[in-house]
Amino acid sequence: MKHRKPTPAWQKLGLRVSKKLAVGATALATVFGGLAVASVSAQASTDRNSYADTVGNPTFEAARKKYGLTKEMKNGAILHAWMWSFNTITEHMDEIAEAGYTSIQTEPMSKIKVNDANGKKFTENWYYVYQPTNTSIGNFVVGSEDDLKAMTVAAHAHGIRIIVDVVANHFTADWNAIDSDWQKSEYFHARNSCSGSGGDNIDYSNRWQVTHCHLLGLWDLNTANPEVANRMHDFLKTAVNDGVDGFRFDAGKHVELPNEFDGSQYWTTILQNGSQYQYGEVLQGDSGLDYKAYANLYAKYGEGGGGATASDYGKTIRSALWSKNLNAGNLMSLRNGGVNDDQLVTWVESHDNYANSDKESTYLTNDQIRFGWAVVGARAGGAPLFFNRPKASGGNQPQFAEASQLGDAGDDMWKDTAVAAVNHFRNAMDGEAEYLRNCGSEQNNNSCLMVERYKTDNNAGNDGVSIANMGGDQNLAGTPTKLDDGTYTDQVNGGTITVSNGKITSGTAKGDAVSVYFNTSVKESVSATVSKKFSSNTIKVTLNASNATNLTYSLSNGKNGSFVDGDSLTIGGDMEIGDSVTLTVKGTGAESGEALEFTATYTKVEVQANTIYATKPSGWSKMYAYVYTGDGATAKNNAAWPGVEMTAMAAADSCAKAGTYKYEVPDLGEGTYRVIFSNGNGSQMPGASQPGFEFSGKVSWDGSSASLTAITCTATPPVIKTADITFSATADLKTGETLYAVGDWGQGKGKTWTRAGGVKLAKNGNAYTGTTTMTKGQAITARLIKVDANGKTTWDEIGDVKATADKTKTVDLKWTNAVENTVDITINAAADLKTGETLYAVGDWGQGKGKTWTRAGGVKLARYGNAYTGTTKVGKGNAITFRLIKVDANGKTTWDSAKDRKSKADKTKALGVSWTSGKVNEDGTIPDDSAISISGKGVADGKLSIQKGNLAELYVIGTQDATPSDAVWWSDGAAVAVSGTGTVYGVQTGTAKVNVKVGNQTATITITIK
Incomplete structure (x- = not known):
């Protein structure tokens, strides 16, 4: 945060799948995103324990192991989905899991100031998300609180955990933009306590100024005020109940430690929020900064650890990349500031390094990022964070090319083959030792670095090496190694190395490339072309499968069939602009027998944006367009050289006259588009060894100029019948x-x-x-x-x-x-009835004249299990007041002496009550606990059917409360997930038994997912 550009002067399903795990409902809440809704101005209503609900949950663990992700967040890679919305993250969850990320870090979730004139562009706009206006969840970049919940559901279904960036040091600089309930002078440090405009003059060697002055003129929270601490705590608690698993604290060093100044309890208050992993942006280098104390403080309050940012190591890595000097001795130490290596968050670059005006890392190329990640991502220490840049930006391109906007996914480097291979290598080597050395028999090639991970046990299956080679091809024969004897496969480029008696005996580190040598287990998967937008009339979608059988596909427009790996579908011919179609690919694991599934959505957008019109130079017999994007491993083209032959227009349109050559450019993904024109036989523009003309949108070339001209015109879309x-x-x-x-x-x-x-x-x-x-x-x-x-x-x-x-x-x-205007209210009552007695719930819930507080207008409760239940329709939003009555065979009515029960018909739900008297038999003896059962909307004969992706609420019959706090819920199958409060979620098609245990009693229901 230190270098961020200042603003102008004046932003539930916890799963249970095994009855061996006896964790109470208060420790349960969300692995698939919390369903509890709580005000951020008051204590959240449930206490979710993220660690228990993820790695303590067999269903989450099955998903995590399926993708091979690390058990502890502190040991796994983090994808910094910078400026992605929650929905964008949800849409890419399959790919994120496939790329090997243990965690995803989102942008701050607080409400922020909106600058309508800026829209969603990046330039002079991105930093507002780090300037809150209150502590409610949701803003125009990330989306709503419901979007957050849906994202955590999807993440936990894939074994991934969510870290949310939190700005807990300051609010926006614009006082008028701050919500009225936060506009209290005692909530902020005084402006006149520090010099400078808005109290923003900070001497970073003076800890009081660092923690009390107004960073960049932003209103600095009075973090010594207990009310501020409590409100921030409740804000974080709500997020954890919504399914969040960890937090990153922006500008962490600007909030005082508990032993500084007035003994502030801010950190000790807000860090006790139920998350499992927390770390702070504590940039190293200030005199007087107790870096170790911050790292230890963050690690103290999470069962999964935590710590601080290793900003010094990031600088060291970038310096090595610029100089191409990967000397192992220089890169060995993580510059950990005196803390354990597993208390660090490491990176090649952070968002501040990239996005601030000093452009500390902006000019790094994709290749340099790959080399850096091959080192940082492969190390045993630190949780490496991969920063996702905006599309077509950085390197030799603009800092913000505006090819994507706030809320969108950035470029594809986060899922680059080499980057993903390093992630999988890291996950496979979790817990193993490391050794850094330079390549070659003399270990003296400083442009080539090896990060070895090993366990000396004569087993090559748990050893491997990640190699960043910024030089030419390197023969590795004779290079000493810690790896066990065996043959290791390069998961990036192919090829192998062989190890015998402590040395590599054969193999090569490919030049100017990353190589990741380790042996993977058999992977079962089905997939297809990822979700995308297309502007051509049709799009070809490729279907893929690996080690899978029973392969089928289905489209939401009703088309379906079987396929083999590599088959393709052509879709879009019957779609109009704005239409979307969803593809579902299914299969069965060839070895495991497990169900496999992949979904993607394709949306038709405006007619192809990139169109080239050109005049054929005199002397050329033909006209070709070679279009490409990127370079190196990221390069894509429209066809092999010389590209695609352009066609002359038979008739004029609004863009060009007849005889002009026209080419509609296919979608090549993100990046800067360039074109080289040629006659296909030696003549070309631009000339040999020159980069192509850059272009975007509709452009024209006059046949001789050294650039293209943008044109504005319309095109006629195809006729759809x-x-x-x-x-x-x-x-x-x-x-x-x-x-x-x-x-x-x-x-x-x-x-x-x-x-x-x-x-x-x-x-x-x-x-x-x-x-x-x-x-x-x-x-x-x-x-x-x-x-x-x-x-x-x-x-x-x-x-x-x-x-x-x-x-x-x-x-x-x-x-x-x-x-549409009513909801079902079910009343479940525990009571002891004598022979001939009938139980009713009577009261006032808007039944109308003569029906309130009468048996005729009440609900007759019938025996179900060892309780009594009945359902009635109530006007949505009506207040409900009721009491139980018993009516004997002679019509005599006995009223329950308890106070009236009150509720609201805000949704279809169950209300649990109990007659005031204790349970007794007719002969006066005390009965044994009788059986409990499970009920809920749609439940019949112990069975329930719901659609995949839908929720249903279950409750317990036979207890005083329909959702008893000591109930333990679990699912016996992968098709269904269940929360600690009885909310079930359809994970995949199939059948599973859901169970609940209360005390010594157990009940079971069979759920079918369609």
């Missing part, structure tokens, strides 16, 4: 009921207004959806019907919905409004 219409409906269905959209949209004789000619709607999130293809322009008249298990049809009483199939779109339908 059909439209996909998705019916999306909201309705409450009973068990066994199915929802259809029926009507007339040109289906043909005998198919209008019939179920056979209608569209079956399946549960999709909070709605029911189904898609059909219609002739473009077709009139649509539709209505909903429900069909029960016996075939009985109920028609929706609301009028027909009319629309036109003018384009691919969604037509919204909903069952009668009365259904």
Whole structure:
């Protein structure tokens, strides 16, 4: 934070899958993102323990081991998803896991100042996310609190943990932008306590000034104020309950230590938040800075450790990269400031190194970043953080090319083959010793560094070496090594090295490349071209599988089939601009027998943005365009040299006249696009050994100039004759009921207004959806019907919905409004009834005149398990007040002497109550504990069916509370995850048993995921 550009003068599912693990519900809450919602101005309502809910959870552990990620966050690689939104991270979770990252670090989640004029550009805009205006979750960069929860769900399903960046030292410099409930002078240090504009003049050798002055003019929090500490603590606690596993504290050294000045308890208050890993941005180098005390303080309060940033080692690495001097002796020490190496967060570059105006690391190339990561990422010590740069930026390109915007993923270096190989190497070598040496029999090649990881046990399976070679090809024969005897495979370039008796006997470190030699286990996977946007009429999607059988694919537009590795699909021909289609690829592990699945979404966007118009130079018989991006390992092109032959336009359009040569450039991914024109036979522009002309968008070339000219024109999109219409409906269905959209949209004789000619709607999130293809322009008249298990049809009483199939779109339908305005309230009661007695819940929940506080307007509770249960519909938002009554065979009513129970019909839910009297048998004896059971919406005969990706809430019948605090929930199968409070999540298709234990009693339910 120290060098960041100042602002102007005036920003739940904890899983249980094994009954061997007996952790109470208070220790459970979220592995798949917390479902508890709590105000950040008050203590969060549940106490999630991140460590227990992840590495203490067999289901999370199964996911973590599937991707080979490290058990402890302090030992694994961190992806700094800089300026990615929570939703963007969620969309890339498969790839992040496949790339071997143990953790993901997000941007700050606080509400921030919005500068509408800046939009989402990076330049002079990125730093506002580090300038909070309050302690609520959500801002225009990262998204909402619900987005955060969804991201943690996805992360934990992949065995990944989430670190959120937190700004706990200061708020924005704009007092008027700070929320009113934070605008209290006692919450901030006085402006006039320090010199400079806004009290921002800091002497970094003076600890009082470092911790009390206003960094860059930003309002500095009075961290000695207990109320400030408590509010920040609750903010972090809420995030942990939402599924967050760790925190990075921005400008950490600007907050005083507990033993400094007034004995502030800020750190000791806010660090006790339930997360498992916390570290601070504590930049080394200040005189008087107790770096060790900060690192130890952060590590103290997390079961998974923590520490501080190894900024000095980052400088050392960058210096070595600039000079190409990878001397092992110079790079051995991590410059740990007196703490343990596993208390460090290491990096090649941080966001401040890259993004600040001094551009400390901005000019590093992708190759240099790879070489640096081959060292930093392979070391035994430190948690290496990989900073993701914005697209097409840095190196020999602008610092912020604005090829991506705030909220987007950056360039693809984070998943580069060499970077991912180093991550997997690190994970495989977790806990092994290390040795650094330079390459060659004399170990004197300082442009080539080897990071060996080993365990001397005569087993080559747990040894390996990462090599950064900034020079030419290096023969490794004769190089001493700590590796056990055996043959090791380069996971980046192919090839092997052989080790015998403490020396490498054969093999080569490829020149100007990273090599990662270790032996991997058999990997089972299915995949496809990753989610992307495309602007051509169609896109080719490649399907891949490794060590997998039973391979199938399905598209959300209804197309499906089987495939073999390398098959491709062509999609998009029936899509319009703005349409998306989701691909799901499935298979079975050839050895493990486990279900494999991969999903991706493809969205059609505006007609191809990059189009070249050119005049053929005189003397050329043909005209070719060779288009490429990147360099080295990142280079991509439109075709092998000389590229693609351009075609002359038969007719003029708004962009060029007839006879002009035109080429629509395919999507080559991120990067700067360049073109070289040639006749395919020796003549070219620019000349040999010269880089191509840079371009973006629609451009023209006059056949002789040394540059291209941007042009503004329109193009005619292809004519689409059909439209996909998705019916999306909201309705409450009973068990066994199915929802259809029926009507007339040109289906043909005998198919209008019939179920056979209608569209079956399946549960999709909070709605029911189904898609059909219609002739473009077709009139649509539709209505909903429900069909029960016996075939009985109920028609929706609301009028027909009319629309036109003018384009691919969604037509919204909903069952009668009365259904939409009510929620189901289930009352579960524990009571002892004598023969002939009946139990009711009576009260006032808006039933209407004559029905409040009467048996006729109440809910009759029927025996289920060892409790009594009944359900009624209540107007959404109504207050609920009720009490239990017993009615005997003669009609005599006995009222429960307990106080009225109160609640609110804010959602479909269960309310647990108990009769005030103790449990007794009719003969006066005390009964043994009777059986408990599981219930919830949709549960019937001990079974429940939900869609993949959906949630359902379960509760316990037979206890005083429907969600008892001592309940232990777990799932026996990978298809279902369950939280410590009984919320289940459909992970994958299949069946699993979900169990709950309360005291000595256990209940089980079978859940099917569709």
